[in-house]
Amino acid sequence: MFFKKVLGFFSNDLAIDLGTANTLVFLRNKGVVCDEPSVVAVDKRKNRVLAVGSEAKRMLGKTPSYIQAVRPMKDGVIADFDITGEMLKYFIAKVHNRTAFVSPRIVIGVPSAITQVERRAVRDAAEASGAREIFLIEEPMAAAMGVGLPIDEPYGNMIVDIGGGTSDVAVISLSGIVCSKAVRVGGDKMDEAIVNYIKKTYSLLVGDRTAEQIKIEIGSAIEIDKSDLSMEIKGRDLISGIPKTVTITEDEVRDALAESVSLIVETIKITLENTPPELASDIVDRGIVIAGGGALLRGLDHLLRKETDLPVVIADDPLSSVVVGVGKALDDLDLLKRVSIY
Ligand SMILES: Nc1ncnc2c1ncn2[C@@H]1O[C@H](COP(=O)(O)OP(=O)(O)OP(=O)(O)O)[C@@H](O)[C@H]1O
Ligand SMILES: [Mg+2]
Structure with missing residues (x-):
């Protein structure tokens, strides 16, 4: 009991939002200390991880054949267990350098649709990175806590x-x-829809990252004001194979x-x-x-x-709602036990 208390005092407990697009890590008393894309670059010849996070995302769609930049979480589920594990280990090690005395308690936000097998995989990966205790919280619950909704009340x-x-x-x-x-x-399907629209309408091939930029810069769900935004995009002509530029408008993106x-x-x-x-x-x-x-x-x-x-x-900060919510649970063991899943 006493030891547990001392351990709890010294360790740097972590909260993680293991997202399909982005992984965020929250350190107790410090806040969000890591916010990186959930991407891993693997050298297929040696079966070795080359880069994780932003560095790996920069490689997406631009790698020579022996390097593969992958997103191990897809459609909100774990598509590649081993690589997800490697990624989790990397992020934990990154924020949890030698300043930590003992293994931390780790709370992870997971998609509500994940299966028992996937939960096991997340737990195993966290354990392998030296966690003392592991808790899982469903992402919508974490998001609600993060935005400060009164989840405890009968409302x-x-x-x-x-x-x-x-x-x-x-x-x-x-x-x-x-x-x-x-x-x-979610966002990925939207990017895909933009890629397909441009392919069909302009016979132009663009990558997912370009599509994401288009969505963020001129995308919309409804016409709100007459802003007439447009954007020049570069890609490869499907017929001639030569790079070309076209202009796409916000109305087109909204349709897509x-x-x-x-x-x-x-x-x-x-x-x-x-x-x-x-x-x-x-x-x-x-x-x-x-x-x-x-x-x-x-x-x-x-x-x-x-x-x-x-x-x-x-x-207020939609991209960090989940990790902030998971982080809140680190400070309140009762709350953590009430909301965590097994
Ligand atoms: N300004 C913006 N407009 C539209 N979409 C945006 C904007 N900023 C970010 N996005 C999209 O939000 C998505 C990432 O959101 P988020 O980090 O919440 O996902 P995630 O938690 O990793 O995924 P999941 O919860 O499905 O596992 C990406 O698809 C990104 O393109
Ligand atoms: Mg999320």
Whole structure:
């Protein structure tokens, strides 16, 4: 008992948001200390990890054949167990250098749709990096905690977390998820839709990273003002094979994104329909909070207001809601035990 207390005192406990697009690490008493893309570059000849995070993302789509830059988490689930493990180990080691005396307690936010086998894999990877105790929290619960919703109270709180791989919708009351629905549509599907639109309309091939830039710079969910944004894009002509430039407008991008956006809106509507009436009436008063990088898509809040007639609020820092929520659990062991899953 005494030893546990001393250990707890010296160790640097960690909170991690293991996201499809980005992995964030939160260190107790320090805040977010690492925020990097969930990408790993592997040398296939030697079966060795070459780079992780931003450095590996820069290599995406630009590697010689023996190097493979991969995103080990796809569609909100773990596509490659070994590489996810390597990535997790790398991030933990990075923030947890020699200043730590003993192995930390680690709390990890995981997609709500992950299977028992995947949970096991996440636990194993965290254990291999020297964790003393491991807790898992479902991402929508963590996001709700991160944005400061009163999850403990007997009120319905609706949180929507739109990430790279999945969009999670959950209604939380009394520290539990009352009803939820996840859809494997998020920022990645939007990028893909832009790639396909440009391919079909201009016979131009662009990479995912270019598509993501287009989405962030001129993408929108609804026409809000007449801003007439456009963007010059470079890619490879599918017919001649030669690099060329075309100009794409915000209206075109909005059309390309429409299907993904409407799937997210549908998921929210279905969850609202499945919400018990007492909690539904709380949501009418308190509204919906949207988090995750996708919440930053221009006009998404407007569209949701229009489609649901409910108040909609964008989280203050949507990209870190989950990790901040997981971080809060580090300070409150009772809360941690109530909200963690096995
Ligand atoms: N301004 C923006 N407009 C639209 N999309 C954005 C914006 N900024 C970031 N994104 C998108 O948000 C996504 C990343 O969000 P986030 O980091 O919350 O995902 P994640 O937690 O890694 O994924 P998941 O929760 O599905 O595992 C990316 O697809 C990114 O392109
Ligand atoms: Mg996420």
